[in-house]
Amino acid sequence: MAMIAVEHLTKRYGRQLAVDDISFRCEPGTVTGFLGPNGAGKSTTLRMICGLTTPNAGTATVLDTTYRSLPNPGREVGVLLDASAQHAGRTGREALTLTAKVLGVGNGRVDELMEYVGLSKAAGRKRVGTYSLGMRQRLGIAQALVGEPRVLILDEPANGLDPEGIAWMRRLLRDFADRAGTVLLSSHLLREVEAVADQLVVIGRGKIVAQGTKAELLAATGVIVRGLDQGELHEALADAGLSATPGSDGALLVDADAEAVGRAAAAAGVVLVELRPADTGGLEELFLSLTSSNAEEALIS
Amino acid sequence: MTTAAPALSRPSLGRLSAVELRKSADTRAGFWLLAVIALLAVAIVVLQLVFGEAAEDDNLSSLVSSAVQIVSLIVPVLGILLVTSEWSQRTGLATFALVPQRERVIAAKSIGATVLTLAAVTACVVVSVIGAAVAGGDWDLGLGELGRFTLYELITMLGGVAFGLAFMNSALAIVMYFVIPIGWSILGETISALDKPADWLDLGRPMTTLADNAVAMSGTDWAQLGTATAVWVGLVMVIGLARLRRTELK
Numbered sequence: 001m002a003m004i005a006v007e008h009l010t011k012r013y014g015r016q017l018a019v020d021d022i023s024f025r026c027e028p029g030t031v032t033g034f035l036g037p038n039g040a041g042k043s044t045t046l047r048m049i050c051g052l053t054t055p056n057a058g059t060a061t062v063l064d065t066t067y068r069s070l071p072n073p074g075r076e077v078g079v080l081l082d083a084s085a086q087h088a089g090r091t092g093r094e095a096l097t098l099t100a101k102v103l104g105v106g107n108g109r110v111d112e113l114m115e116y117v118g119l120s121k122a123a124g125r126k127r128v129g130t131y132s133l134g135m136r137q138r139l140g141i142a143q144a145l146v147g148e149p150r151v152l153i154l155d156e157p158a159n160g161l162d163p164e165g166i167a168w169m170r171r172l173l174r175d176f177a178d179r180a181g182t183v184l185l186s187s188h189l190l191r192e193v194e195a196v197a198d199q200l201v202v203i204g205r206g207k208i209v210a211q212g213t214k215a216e217l218l219a220a221t222g223v224i225v226r227g228l229d230q231g232e233l234h235e236a237l238a239d240a241g242l243s244a245t246p247g248s249d250g251a252l253l254v255d256a257d258a259e260a261v262g263r264a265a266a267a268a269g270v271v272l273v274e275l276r277p278a279d280t281g282g283l284e285e286l287f288l289s290l291t292s293s294n295a296e297e298a299l300i301s
Numbered sequence: 302m303t304t305a306a307p308a309l310s311r312p313s314l315g316r317l318s319a320v321e322l323r324k325s326a327d328t329r330a331g332f333w334l335l336a337v338i339a340l341l342a343v344a345i346v347v348l349q350l351v352f353g354e355a356a357e358d359d360n361l362s363s364l365v366s367s368a369v370q371i372v373s374l375i376v377p378v379l380g381i382l383l384v385t386s387e388w389s390q391r392t393g394l395a396t397f398a399l400v401p402q403r404e405r406v407i408a409a410k411s412i413g414a415t416v417l418t419l420a421a422v423t424a425c426v427v428v429s430v431i432g433a434a435v436a437g438g439d440w441d442l443g444l445g446e447l448g449r450f451t452l453y454e455l456i457t458m459l460g461g462v463a464f465g466l467a468f469m470n471s472a473l474a475i476v477m478y479f480v481i482p483i484g485w486s487i488l489g490e491t492i493s494a495l496d497k498p499a500d501w502l503d504l505g506r507p508m509t510t511l512a513d514n515a516v517a518m519s520g521t522d523w524a525q526l527g528t529a530t531a532v533w534v535g536l537v538m539v540i541g542l543a544r545l546r547r548t549e550l551k
Contacts, residue, residue, distance in 0.1 A: 052549065054547070073399060087328055088328055102321050103312070
């Protein structure tokens with residue numbers, strides 16, 4: 001059973017397609033990284049899953065039903081959509097207490113959670129308006145976890161966390177998934193999710209540009225190649241029937257092995273200055289190349 | 302570990318109302334708004350006892366009437382902020398994620414607002430009783446009058462909730478709450494064709510009568526109060542709920 005199932009989800013704002021026919025599933029015991037640059041449609045997708053935004057087409061189900069028909073959603077799905085969306089004049093502990101009261105869990109759980117996310121008693125007495133973004137993220141995580149849910153949906157939970165906080169978050173999410181929980185978290189930074197995600201869904205300009213297990217995506221990254229004249233190289237590769245995508249720093253990402261690329265360049269007399277497997281740079285190259293489809297279009301036209 | 306059964310039942314309206322009530326007082330702004338309401342009641346009673354004419358004003362029902370009316374200047378703001386803070390402070394994202402049946406949140410807010418109204422009227426009565434005891438005035442507050450004052454305050458409060466919901470913006474809702482009814486009254490007075498309907502849709506006039514301990518409510522007064530309330534509270538609330546059902550929470 002898929003804990004989260006998104007099928008052909010589409011959202012239009014005026015003439016702009018914010019989310020364009022997106023489908024993916026999240027299974028129990030896994031962490032899914034939902035990746036994409038800012039404005040790619042990640043938050044809109046997560047809001048549609050949580051019933052806060054109505055899609056123009058497609059469906060999203062959580063635990064085999066729509067989110068809005070869950071009787072007490074917070075007991076089954078922990079949601080953190082925006083850590084800064086808190087009442088500035090309310091104390092941290094009070095904000096968590098309100099969530100606990102709606103969910104019908106006891107006050108003992110509030111103290112337990114404050115400690116679990118690393119917010120001290122003194123921090124709990126302070127108003128959220130005085131919190132750093134990192135502290136708000138910790139409070140938001142506590143609110144998501146207070147109902148002991150089976151599914152977590154988190155939008156950019158690592159934003160504002162320091163390196164120690166990011167490591168803590170990774171451990172927490174891994175631990176949650178290892179106890180058969182399901183995690184869907186978004187990020188615009190690949191490095192944040194690379195270490196923790198089992199599955200990646202990469203989105204750019206509302207469309208899914210890549211999805212699969214981390215291993216699958218790593219295997220499919222091909223080679224990075226750079227020529228003395230990138231325009232000539234691009235043509236040479238195209239003549240040889242190899243598709244090339246511009247990467248982060250002007251190098252080309254080619255979905256082929258090094259020999260094929262080398263032969264194509266030699267045949268056209270293009271001087272190569274760099275040719276290496278792409279996976280040495282991890283998923284970064286893939287992520288940047290896939291999401292810079294804007295750059296690709298600019299290059300072609 | 303908790304059992305699965307309570308997790309699968311939705312939070313009761315009573316529980317949600319208690320949460321909304323708590324939300325109205327657990328912030329600094331909320332606390333001071335409630336404090337100002339209490340202070341206004343004290344201030345008007347003191348002023349009336351000091352400057353009013355003993356024969357007319359130093360009786361309990363007159364004191365409560367004044368207190369209830371002065372408090373009604375702030376009460377709608379309380380009702381408005383109860384709703385609009387979900388947008389101005391962006392807490393609506395979490396509130397409506399936890400309770401996706403959005404109209405239940407508004408029902409809980411309305412119940413919370415009703416409890417606050419009863420508390421406000423009680424505060425007015427307590428302050429007036431102390432005032433009357435100090436001044437040695439009459440103790441002539443009847444149940445009927447008390448009911449009228451409570452209804453007056455309740456309509457005021459729920460009007461605020463309705464306007465807050467219809468506009469989903471604190472400043473806009475507060476301005477509109479005070480401007481639209483005045484605008485309607487002026488329109489009714491200046492355009493003769495609107496003369497008749499204006500009487501039935503003008504909430505200000507029957508409300509003033511309702512809160513005045515010295516004037517009886519006629520059958521027409523009650524009828525006009527009913528129609529005007531249906532429009533300025535009921536219809537505005539319906540518009541707000543329809544808007545809420547469609548709106549995207551960001």
